[in-house]
Each structure stands twice: as C-alpha cells, then as structure tokens.
Amino acid sequence: MTTLTREFILSNLMGPNAAILVSDLCEGWLPERSRRVCDLGCGNGLTSMWLGDHVARTVFAVDLWNEAEENQARFDSHGYAGRIEAVHADALALPFEPSSLDALVSVDSYNFFGREEGVIDRVAASVRPGSPILISVPGLVRPLDDDMMKVFSASWTREQMDYIWTRDQWAELLGRSSSVRIDDISEQGCFEEAWSDWLSCDNEYARGDRAAFAAGAGELMNLLAIRLTRIA
Template sequence: MSNDKNAEFLKATMMGPNAMRVAEELASRLNINENMRILDLGCGCGLSTLLLAKKYGSSVFAADLWISPTENYERFRSIGIDDKTVPISVDATQGLPFANGYFDLLFTVDAYHYFGDTAEMLPSLIPFVKKGGCIAVAIPGLKYEFGKNVPDVMKPFWSAEVARTIRSLTWWKDLWSAAEGIEIVDIREMDCCKQAWDEWLTSPNPYAIQDKKMMEAENGQYFNLIQLIAKVI
C-alpha cells in the first residue's frame, strides 16, 4: 500500500477488508509452493489469486459467483498471471465442477461466510482436496455472539444477512468440529484485522462507503477477522 500505483489497484479491486492483506497473513500459516494446484474459492476481483500466483508461483483456479471470468481473465492478463490462473464462475452452494482430490489447497478470503454457514457446506468441499491437503479460510467475524443482545450502536447495521454471516470464532469452531474427514490445524483471530478494515474503507467501492458508518459505530469493540485451517485426512 506504500506504492501509489499498487494502492490505487487495491482500492479499485477490494470487495471487503483488504483481501491482499488478509490473504498474505493466511498464506503465511501454510506451506505453499509452485507445484501446488489451488482453488481460490470466492476470489472476487482476484487479489488473493494474485498473491498465490505471483508470490508463490502456484497454479490457481480463481472461482467466483459475482465477478465474471472474463473480467478476471482480463485483469490477470494485465498483471501477467494469466499463465498461472484459470478464472471460472461457480456457485459453491450448487456443487463444484472439479474432480475429487484435484486440489492441494482450498483457499478462501472474505467470502466463505456468505455460503459456508451451514453444516453441509464444509463436508461438500472436503472431497475436492487431496488427503494431506488443506482448507484455509479467512473471514470477518465477531469477538462474541450477539444473539438477541445486539449492541445498540450496531442495531442500525444488523440486518438478517449480517446476523447470518458474521459469527464468532467459537461458532465457527463448533461448526467445523462437527465435520468428518478433516483435522482442525488452526483457528484464531487474525492480526491484520484493523489494518485490513482501514484499507477497505479507503476504497471508492459503494459498500466501503456504507461500511464507514458501521465501523465508526463499532469502534474496535466487536469485529475481528477469523482464520480457520483444516487438514484433509
């Protein structure tokens, strides 16, 4: 972000707390190399894909529901990673078009909370990862469950969608612990939370502009970023 050109690119392509920053911290907890085939699920505009392909040299399938493969392909080509990336459109809730055991790593940043909040989702994804491979997730979360006691300052922002998707570390741990075929390696609050959120709020994205009021009201009291890593066994 210290480079003006990079900062403008990041601001234009962020879709939530700075995915490059979050992906970098998540990736630092994994053993990623150029021989790996990675599914970047819910890649958005491809910031996490860029990190995985450029820094680690991995082959990355950049899968998203909201951003078209053509748009991502053109972006990947412009930054010189089109030879390492396969942009694809998928809806994770409808099943994935890949062979079982195809990926060394399933990596997802700022996205899993939108589709992974059911008991069925994680078990449906596990078969696509090789035994010994990992599923690594980083998502916005809460320091504790609000339940029916939503803090007054947060009530204006607490829609049914937010209440469904933004959950606590304990909630996610309980959900993942119920899945068979994995061993949980690491669940923790991420260090980059404030920085990633602050950088997101500099984006011209309309959702970032909306989030400014919410983050001013939250004032560091309730939100975190949650990292979940599980090994397929």
C-alpha cells in the first residue's frame, strides 16, 4: 500500500479505490528496475504516487480530462516534485519517443479509450519490447443483457455500460494484436474492498453509483487485471 493517508486517498478517488487496484495489479508484475513508467489515465494521480513510492524513478502521469497543472501541483505538494511529471495527453497520441518507457500502467481508464482494434498497438509503441503493460478495468461476469441492465439502470445508462466488458471480450480484442502477448487476464480479488471505499465517499458520482449496487450490481461485475508484454 501507499504511504499516503487514507483520508487523502478517499478524497481523491474517481471510482473503485485506485490505490488498492494499482497495488494488486502491479505487485509481482512490475520489475523494480522500471525507471520510466507511464501511468495512463491517471485521473487525480493516486496511482502515479503509488508508482512513485514503489518502483519508478520517473512516473509520467498522463490524463485527458484532468488539467496537468492541477495534477502537478498535487504531486509537488506531496513531495513528488521531480519524480512525477503530469502530462496532458490523449492515450491515442502519447507524446513519448517510441520504445522509451520501461512500463505502462493504466487503472480504471483503458476501457474508456481502448475498446477499438489498434489502440493497444499505438499505446504499446511507447514501451520497450519485452516491457510490461498492466491494465485494470471494471468488468462484467457475463455479456451484458437486458436482465442485467435492469440492475445497472438504477445508476447507469446502456451507453455507459457499453464501456464495461467481460474477460473474454478483452481477451478476444487484445489477442488480435501482434504487438503484445497476453500474460494474464484475471479477476482481481480486491473487488469488495475497492468498491466499498468508493461507495462510501461523499461525492455525487459515488452517491449515484450506490443504487446499482443496492440493486445487485456487485454480483454482476468484477475487476479485471490485464497483464501484457510488448513483443514487437
């Protein structure tokens, strides 16, 4: 776990507890020698701070919706100046030299932009061949259908649910890429803990998500760790 306080973590969540997710995703999969790591879709940067604490020498904290200045100020004020660099960029046009990163990590973000063929190849181009690409996404235990939507519609629209896939959907899409090898796609064991932290937060998005969980969404969802290696 991170050295950041629980209060700070809870006040910076944008979904299921990202500090728990990144730890579960990376432990044992991210070589300690990784020096230049991209945190793709970092949001408020909790995951970037975890990476800064645990492995990377330089973390590039990339996000599209958040302003880089605001994220940089948060990193600097928590002692990460010079170790975490906030970058405003779209995942589809990353501003890194080809093969210049030692690893890429993405938590609760890849499902927003990565559901099209070819995206993983563009993302993978920034990391050195042989390097890990570690992704955590919210998932579904089975393909979305109308009965499931009756539960999810307590909080989310069909369009929002189209961003959430099963393990097999990810395996099929990513298996088509010749840039990466799939090492593992598995359910993360921290579902209850990560979601209950988020649902307990006093912000409008967390409050909005509670109705779906009260209706049974927790039985239909999981969290998926997708672990890839760039091979070409």
